Amino acid sequence: MGVRRRTTRRTDGPRVKLRRRFREGPPFSLLEGIEKHGLYPQIRTVNAAAKPETTVDNKKVLSFCSNNYLGLAAHPKVIKAAAAAAKKYGTSCGGSRLISGNLELQEKLEQAIADFKGAEAACAFMTGFMANTGTIPALMTVVNMFGLPHINQDDNLIISDELNHASIVDACRLAKAPREIYKHRNTKDLERILKRHKQKRKLIVTDGVFSMDGDIAPLPQIVELAEQYKAMVMVDDAHATGLLGENGRGTIEHLNVEGKVDVVIGTFSKAFGGVGGFAAGSKELVRFLKIRARQYIFSSALPPATAAGLIEAIKIAKNQPGLRQKLWQNVKQFKDGLKALGFDILNSETQIIPVLIGKEQKAIEASEKLFENGIFVPCVRWPAVAEGQARLRCTVMATHTEKQINKALNIFEKVGRELKLI
Ligand SMILES: Cc1ncc(COP(=O)(O)O)c(C=O)c1O
Numbered sequence: 001m002g003v004r005r006r007t008t009r010r011t012d013g014p015r016v017k018l019r020r021r022f023r024e025g026p027p028f029s030l031l032e033g034i035e036k037h038g039l040y041p042q043i044r045t046v047n048a049a050a051k052p053e054t055t056v057d058n059k060k061v062l063s064f065c066s067n068n069y070l071g072l073a074a075h076p077k078v079i080k081a082a083a084a085a086a087k088k089y090g091t092s093c094g095g096s097r098l099i100s101g102n103l104e105l106q107e108k109l110e111q112a113i114a115d116f117k118g119a120e121a122a123c124a125f126m127t128g129f130m131a132n133t134g135t136i137p138a139l140m141t142v143v144n145m146f147g148l149p150h151i152n153q154d155d156n157l158i159i160s161d162e163l164n165h166a167s168i169v170d171a172c173r174l175a176k177a178p179r180e181i182y183k184h185r186n187t188k189d190l191e192r193i194l195k196r197h198k199q200k201r202k203l204i205v206t207d208g209v210f211s212m213d214g215d216i217a218p219l220p221q222i223v224e225l226a227e228q229y230k231a232m233v234m235v236d237d238a239h240a241t242g243l244l245g246e247n248g249r250g251t252i253e254h255l256n257v258e259g260k261v262d263v264v265i266g267t268f269s270k271a272f273g274g275v276g277g278f279a280a281g282s283k284e285l286v287r288f289l290k291i292r293a294r295q296y297i298f299s300s301a302l303p304p305a306t307a308a309g310l311i312e313a314i315k316i317a318k319n320q321p322g323l324r325q326k327l328w329q330n331v332k333q334f335k336d337g338l339k340a341l342g343f344d345i346l347n348s349e350t351q352i353i354p355v356l357i358g359k360e361q362k363a364i365e366a367s368e369k370l371f372e373n374g375i376f377v378p379c380v381r382w383p384a385v386a387e388g389q390a391r392l393r394c395t396v397m398a399t400h401t402e403k404q405i406n407k408a409l410n411i412f413e414k415v416g417r418e419l420k421l422i
Contacts, residue, residue, distance in 0.1 A: 039360055039381065042368075049074040050273075052400045054376070061376040062404050064334075064394045069243055069351055070323045071399035072313040073273030085308030093301040097290075101301030109307045110278070110286075112314045117241070117249055117264060119280035123289045124307075126299050128238050128267030129167040131277030134295030135263060136171035139203055139232065141292055153177055157200040159193050159231070161185065161217065163210050166384075168236060172205075184210075187221040194229040202231035208251035209239035212385050212393060214352030216240075216251055223260040234263040239352060242271025242317045248324055268306075272313040276302045327351060327398035330405060334396050337409040342422040346391075354380075355392040355412075357421065363390035369415045375408050 034040050047055040050068040054061060072078050085105060093101035106124060114122040125131040140156045156177035160168060163184045172179045180197075182189040194202065204226055206217040219235065226233045237250035245253025250266070252258050263285060268276035279289055290296060302310075317323070331351050338345050344356040357363035360381045367379040370392070381390035396405075416422035 037360075038364070041378070042364075044371075044376070044378070052397055052404055056371075056376050059371075059374075061371065061374050062408055063376045064396065064400075064408055065377045066395060066397060067239075067270040068273050069271045069327060069395065069397055070273065070313075070317060071397055072271070072316060075273065075313065075316060077316065078273060078309045078312045081312035082305040082309035086303075086305040089304035091305065092303055095301070096297060096299060097301045098297055103301065103304055103307065105304050105307040105311070106301055109302070109311050109314075112311050113266070113268075113278050114280055116314050116318055117266070117280045118247075118253075118258060119264065119282075121283045121286035122278045122280040123286045123293070123296060124268075124302060125277040125279070125293075125295055126302060127275065128236075128265065128269060128277030129170075130295035130299065131265045131267070131279050132165070132167040132236060133171040133174055134293030135234070135265060135279045135289060136168070136203070136205065137175040137294070138289055138292040139234070139263070140175040140177040151201070155199075155201055157197050157202045159190065159202060159204045161206045161210075163213065164205065164207050165211050165236060165238070168205055168207070185215065185218055187218055187225060190222065191225055191229075194225055194231065198229065202229065203234060204231050205234045206236070207239075208235045208237035209244070209350050209352065211239055211352065212380060212391070213346055213354055214239075214348035214350045215346070216244075216255070216349050219251055219255045219257045219261070223257050227260075232262045233260070234265065235261050236265040238265070238267040238270060238277075239350065241266040242314075243324060243327065243351065246321075248317055248321070268310050268313075271317060272310055274306050274310045274313060276306060276310065323398045327396065330396045330398065330400050330402075333402065333405050334394070334400075334409070337405070338394075338412065341409070341413050341416060343412070343416065351396045353394040353396065355394060357390050357392065358388055360387075360390045362419065362421075363392065366415060366419055366421065367392060369418065370411060373411045373415060375411050 044056050047058055050066045050073045052063055054063045093103050095101040110122045110124050125134055142151050142153050144150050153176055158172050158177050158179040160172055160181055161184055162181045180193045182193055209216055223233055240250035242248045244250050252261055264280045266278050268274040335353055346354050346356055357366055363379040370377055377392045377394050379390055380393040
């Protein structure tokens with residue numbers, strides 16, 4: 001067998017041809033449509049650390065959109081630990097966990113996060129996105145091997161909140177199991193589905209804190225229903241871990257349902273100021289994920305600097321509850337101020353504070369005007385939220401000062417009046 005030769009005559013350069021072919025196809029006509037309506041996102045360039053005062057597009061601004069909620073991404077002790085690990089172990093683990101990447105730091109990190117969450121064990125992934133897309137398909141596994149009792153994929157059912165994060169949506173698609181979607185936080189609708197599928201092996205999955213609305217899942221009712229209808233429960237606590245609950249253990253602690261949730265997913269990219277994700281639960285669950293979650297098995301492990309920085313960040317989050325207290329104080333100040341000005345912040349219960357604008361163009365304009373005035377808050381629109389539900393997704397950090405929040409509120413007022421939003 002010889003090497004396949006290119007037989008087409010090159011009139012245009014290959015790049016031009018490829019571009020033309022893609023442009024003619026449906027995905028790229030979508031691009032054209034988005035560009036035509038002025039909806040293509042402006043991806044700004046950040047020139048400094050994710051602190052409240054930062055530099056974006058070479059302009060000094062106050063950031064109200066970072067997920068670095070506790071400020072740990074720029075904490076001197078975290079940076080020192082990361083730098084020391086890079087010096088000792090280099091910049092890469094050199095492989096996946098099952099081959100050569102299982103550094104002692106990875107194991108320490110998993111132990112640290114399991115202890116923090118009050119779980120028996122935890123399994124680290126390269127991102128929170130991968131934690132979801134690895135865990136849900138694994139839990140819905142159908143492997144008819146070793147003479148084990150036969151299961152069909154149709155015997156499984158995933159039941160998911162309609163506003164769950166995109167990584168959960170994709171994880172459900174990857175799992176190939178049948179799925180049902182219940183109305184956002186609506187336990188009556190959830191029960192309607194559970195009743196219809198009594199015989200199935202069910203997994204209820206929900207965000208703990210919803211990433212675009214900042215509201216909290218009704219976990220006490222969900223775990224009660226799960227018990228009644230014999231379903232597993234998985235909570236993605238990406239935006240609650242390190243923040244909610246007296247010890248920062250997340251919505252599970254905050255809503256007093258510890259020990260009643262089978263799997264907790266989290267990310268290291270938000271309160272802990274790093275990157276990565278994890279699944280926490282029983283030892284058995286974690287042992288299972290380590291041989292079944294493809295994103296864990298077939299992807300390289302977290303770099304040593306990241307793992308070491310995270311171990312330090314978890315320690316700080318555990319030992320300095322004052323950071324959480326300051327965060328919630330800041331959240332209250334910002335929310336009270338926005339509400340008093342007449343902005344609609346939906347049903348936000350947390351540090352994620354959506355300022356609903358509605359029309360996409362208007363929200364883009366608001367975000368641009370805020371930036372001109374020194375406030376960095378991008379506009380979130382379809383497909384991250386439904387069409388016509390565009391919003392400024394504001395977030396607050398523990399490291400914001402009272403003065404910075406007041407300054408932001410004054411600018412929100414100015415822009416809000418200019419654009420007739422308030
Ligand atoms: C609820 C939720 N889950 C998972 C993720 C993915 O986390 P990561 O950024 O670590 O991939 C996000 C990210 O924003 C999220 O909001």
